[in-house]
Amino acid sequence: MTPKLIKEEKLRNFINGKWAAPSSEKYADVVNPANLATLVQVPLSSMQDVEKATSAAKKAQKDWALVPAPQRAEILFRVGVLMKEKKETLSQLLTMENGKVIEEARGEVQEGIDMAFYMAGEGRRLFGQTTPSELKDKFAMSVRAPVGVVGIITPWNFPIAIATWKSFPAIVAGNAVVWKPATETPIMAFELAKIFEEAGLPEGVINVVFGSGSTVGEAMIEQDDIRVISFTGSNEVGRTIAGKCGQRLKKVSLEMGGKNAVIVMDDADLTLAVEGILWSAYGTSGQRCTACSRVMVHESVKEQLEDRLQNEIAKLTIGNGLDESIKVGPIINKNGLEKIKSYIQVGKEEGAKLLSGGHVLKDGNHAKGNYFAPTLFTDVTPDMRIAQEEIFGPVVSLIPVKSLEEAIEINNSVEYGLSSSIFTRDVNQVFAAQRDLDTGIVYVNAGTTGAEIHLPFGGTKGTGNGHRDSGVAALDVFTEWKAVYVDFSGKLQRAQIDVE
Numbered sequence: 001m002t003p004k005l006i007k008e009e010k011l012r013n014f015i016n017g018k019w020a021a022p023s024s025e026k027y028a029d030v031v032n033p034a035n036l037a038t039l040v041q042v043p044l045s046s047m048q049d050v051e052k053a054t055s056a057a058k059k060a061q062k063d064w065a066l067v068p069a070p071q072r073a074e075i076l077f078r079v080g081v082l083m084k085e086k087k088e089t090l091s092q093l094l095t096m097e098n099g100k101v102i103e104e105a106r107g108e109v110q111e112g113i114d115m116a117f118y119m120a121g122e123g124r125r126l127f128g129q130t131t132p133s134e135l136k137d138k139f140a141m142s143v144r145a146p147v148g149v150v151g152i153i154t155p156w157n158f159p160i161a162i163a164t165w166k167s168f169p170a171i172v173a174g175n176a177v178v179w180k181p182a183t184e185t186p187i188m189a190f191e192l193a194k195i196f197e198e199a200g201l202p203e204g205v206i207n208v209v210f211g212s213g214s215t216v217g218e219a220m221i222e223q224d225d226i227r228v229i230s231f232t233g234s235n236e237v238g239r240t241i242a243g244k245c246g247q248r249l250k251k252v253s254l255e256m257g258g259k260n261a262v263i264v265m266d267d268a269d270l271t272l273a274v275e276g277i278l279w280s281a282y283g284t285s286g287q288r289c290t291a292c293s294r295v296m297v298h299e300s301v302k303e304q305l306e307d308r309l310q311n312e313i314a315k316l317t318i319g320n321g322l323d324e325s326i327k328v329g330p331i332i333n334k335n336g337l338e339k340i341k342s343y344i345q346v347g348k349e350e351g352a353k354l355l356s357g358g359h360v361l362k363d364g365n366h367a368k369g370n371y372f373a374p375t376l377f378t379d380v381t382p383d384m385r386i387a388q389e390e391i392f393g394p395v396v397s398l399i400p401v402k403s404l405e406e407a408i409e410i411n412n413s414v415e416y417g418l419s420s421s422i423f424t425r426d427v428n429q430v431f432a433a434q435r436d437l438d439t440g441i442v443y444v445n446a447g448t449t450g451a452e453i454h455l456p457f458g459g460t461k462g463t464g465n466g467h468r469d470s471g472v473a474a475l476d477v478f479t480e481w482k483a484v485y486v487d488f489s490g491k492l493q494r495a496q497i498d499v500e
């Protein structure tokens with residue numbers, strides 16, 4: 001247990017403003033991936049808890065929607081202030097439950113704080129449009145209306161940031177929320193619920209139900225009163241959720257995997273490119289949806305890049321992320337380790353050349369946790385599975401190319417379309433690349449990670465289904481457009497007929 005940072009031995013659900021044990025009375029251990037110590041126990045809730053949360057949300061939402069948006073936003077602003085006050089504690093807890101190094105944990109918590117202040121500002125915008133009517137003495141406008149109760153299902157890799165991307169716009173727009181966090185990382189959700197409570201969010205506006213995806217997640221989809229499901233996670237689960245929501249005509253927003261690539265052209269600043277690749281490939285141990293897992297390198301700089309990357313990889317410190325000197329933390333769990341290991345075998349069998357890493361770390365303190373050596377393959381061809389499938393670990397494939405056109409074609413050849421990047425000093429190549437790379441996010445002279453919360457986040461093809469998290473675009477997920485016509489002519493005017 002972690003007495004200094006979290007008092008509870010067992011977390012509780014947060015339903016209708018009250019802290020409650022799960023009706024199943026079942027729990028699972030939450031384990032620190034850095035040393036396999038048990039941190040706390042998480043409820044394994046049942047359908048009954050989801051039903052209670054949904055009916056609390058439904059009841060609360062009616063009044064919440066009538067609170068003026070600027071007042072709703074003030075509560076979000078307080079949430080941001082409280083998160084700021086608690087930033088260091090939240091960051092340490094995040095490192096303990098997820099494993100990411102403390103510097104990155106602080107960055108993730110900061111993302112949540114930024115989102116709170118940004119969405120608090122939306123309380124005084126939530127812009128609709130006014131537009132001329134085709135008829136005399138008639139006024140036309142569109143306004144955003146809340147959808148009602150929204151369901152949020154979040155993953156373990158960004159347990160607080162992704163939750164804020166979804167819950168903050170939902171709340172400021174006048175919805176109530178039922179939120180199922182990942183069972184691997186419930187502590188951030190527990191802490192965020194406490195912050196909502198302290199900030200004065202009315203009871204029932206946010207409800208947190210812990211438990212497995214197959215029980216709690218599926219129960220949420222079955223609730224008719226939950227009108228939207230916003231999900232981030234694996235492609236496989238996302239597709240299942242989309243199918244079930246489709247049958248029920250439930251709106252669904254999906255943000256799923258990536259097979260993100262960095263392009264290094266022959267005129268690139270190689271020092272910068274190496275830094276960008278290391279940060280986006282091995283940060284969060286490669287377990288970001290935007291993690292760089294392919295590098296298309298111009299053949300004329302391939303050997304230089306290989307040498308430089310190998311040298312820098314050898315310097316990476318791997319261990320418990322609470323130690324400020326550590327650069328790469330553990331993998332979330334044994335399943336994750338096994339999945340990464342299996343892809344190393346696949347890469348070798350496919351004929352890729354292993355330059356660095358490629359194994360589980362078992363020496364010294366590494367034996368106590370889930371550690372995988374940062375890995376670099378070269379001479380990878382675009383059709384190999386390691387160049388096509390999401391590995392979700394610290395594994396990079398170098399693919400030699402002869403031209404920008406070839407690099408772009410390879411980038412676009414995968415199932416996913418989340419993030420891509422190009423290192424070059426040639427402005428013509430920059431603009432051609434940003435136009436032709438088929439991804440929702442494009443970086444120039446930076447790695448594939450580093451999204452800012454006021455821009456839309458999401459991807460094309462198998463990465464999503466056309467929706468975006470964060471930015472103003474997030475409001476589209478949690479609102480319905482309502483068209484309002486006000487006729488002040490005193491007579492019946494028929495659109496398309498009584499037009500002069």
Ligand code: NDP
Pocket residue numbers: 153154155156157180181182183184211212213214216217218232233234235237238240241255256257258288289339390391392
């Ligand atoms: P999942 O997609 O299984 O989990 C994401 C969330 O969905 C969790 O809260 C999970 O709950 C929930 N969930 C699982 N099954 C269902 C279901 N049938 N109905 C509703 N909700 C469900 O991802 P994993 O954690 O298992 O990771 C597996 C792989 O997914 C990774 O290796 C990676 O490739 C990818 N992934 C991608 C992410 C991204 O950011 N794009 C994030 C996380 C994973 P619970 O876990 O509590 O059961």
